[in-house]
Amino acid sequence: MTESPALAASAPPRSAAHKKYDFSRKYWVFALPAVIVVLSVIVFPWLFTVFMSVHDWKIGGGMDFVGLGNFRTLVFDDRFRESLLITFYFTVLAVVIPIVLGTLAALVFHREFPFRGILRTIFVMPMMATPVAVALVWKMMFHPQLGVLNYLLSLFGIPPSEWVFSTSTVIPTLVMVEVWHWTxxxxxxxxxxxxxxxxxxYESAKIDGANSWQMFRFITLPLLWPYIMIALVIRTIDALKVFDIIFVISEGGPGTASETLNIFLYLQAFQFYKLGYSSAVVVIFFTIIVALSLILLYVRQKTKWNS
Amino acid sequence: MPVALERFINRVGFLLSLFVLVSPAILVFFWMLSLSFKNEVDNTAWPPVFVPNPPTMANYVEVFARNNFLLYLWNSIVVTGGAVLVGLIIGVPAGYGIARSKSAKSAVLILIARMTPALSYLIPLFMVFQVLGLIGTKSALLVTHLVITVPIIVWIMIGYFENIPAELEDAALVDGANTWQSFRHVALPLARPGIVVGGILAFIFSWNNFIFSVVLGGKTTRTLPSAIYNVLTFEQISWGPLAAAALLVTLPVLLLTVIAQREIVAGLSSGGLKDG
Structure with a gap:
């Protein structure tokens, strides 16, 4: 023993089981730099946003404490309420369609077939592509007179669509881009x-004479259900926070027809510089996201996804 | 139903599904390529010209000649490269620390950080950078991109370190190594695949990020995604150069997807999350 008596005395008594180290405190040192960064660029913004949301910030400095005033104004803000509805409309479509198509895609790519590797790579590419870059290409494809999509429709005898240039088709069109992106x-x-x-x-079902639909319905689907739930929660969170493609393709328009929560937030904060007011939007938004994240965590733990 | 008929229907259905699934991806990327290699007359022709004939490089030449493309490319490299590097340096040990101390609470914190909309960090960070006089600088962008890179790297590393049996490190500790040495020489080499996956995903999400640069970037410091967006708004729409620029911006990420598909798939199915 090289330890000094004083140190030995202050140290907790060592357990007889020599193998059992308790280094959990020491391990925290490893996380320390990240903790500092996370506190300053993630946790601090969260807390500061809450602080800002109960104040009225004026351009050029100065602020007044307004309590829940910003939230009260929000409740009666027609534009905010409309953006909630638009977000809801977008989210429902942008969750359900990718789940259905993604299930189909998983069943397809689970099989063995020629060129599977290449085709799967192509299928996955939209997810990785820079959203702004592909959004610009979509925007050119949506051009009412010269866009390739209306030409393709005409080949099938379908009349041209106004895509993102009409209030009635803008959300379904943006959903289409989102589906393309995230399926x-x-x-x-x-x-x-x-x-x-x-x-x-599957083997026993085959022996019992089940057809492929029955096998999907009664074996695959129940076994896949936990994973579908995970995909469902992740899709919901992602659809709620959609920003890039809408900002680039329709800029929330025509009018405010595609102004989702995130676009509303951006405009309030960085177009109108209502920083306190937009912080209140963030607080509401954040609450929804945290709730969904906790559901996600719960579902993941039930499926032991990570192990 | 006769077996042969059912098999035929299955086969047709399968091919049809494959076509429906893959053709939209092919269409968009093909159209991007096609626009970028056609001259302006063909790009606005009706009916549309699909295959560039003859293909022209003029759009690419214009991108490099007129739009400070190389400057924006350099900005993207500095911001994304820096944020990924810093993210790895602090994120990998953090993942180790959280995995070994089994701190479920910090894991939840990281998950929520991953899920929070990027836009919501911007209002407070914008105000802080304004006070510090850092709006429009690359350093402000780099620091903000840590919001993307740190959580994803930590999240993925937690998963990898949890799968490395602690017994290996216990053996090293019994042999007299300290915790740093057992991390550095036992756990870290075993977690190398995780570092690659975390690095790649952090790179992709940071490279693709748009909104941070829109708000915090200056005229000469913005990254590529917001730079090409500005090409569209400030100049009259010229499809060829725009498509060429869009293709160049997303090319590094697409190449990475093709080369490292296995790693990306592994990372996404263990992380299961994207950013934004």
């Missing part, structure tokens, strides 16, 4: 689920 993520999550699936139920 691959749903596919990857479900493909992970399919990979871990037992083969025995």
């Amino acid at each position: 691959p993520l749903v596919m990857l999550i479900l493909l992970g689920g399919l990979a871990g699936m037992p083969t025995e139920p």
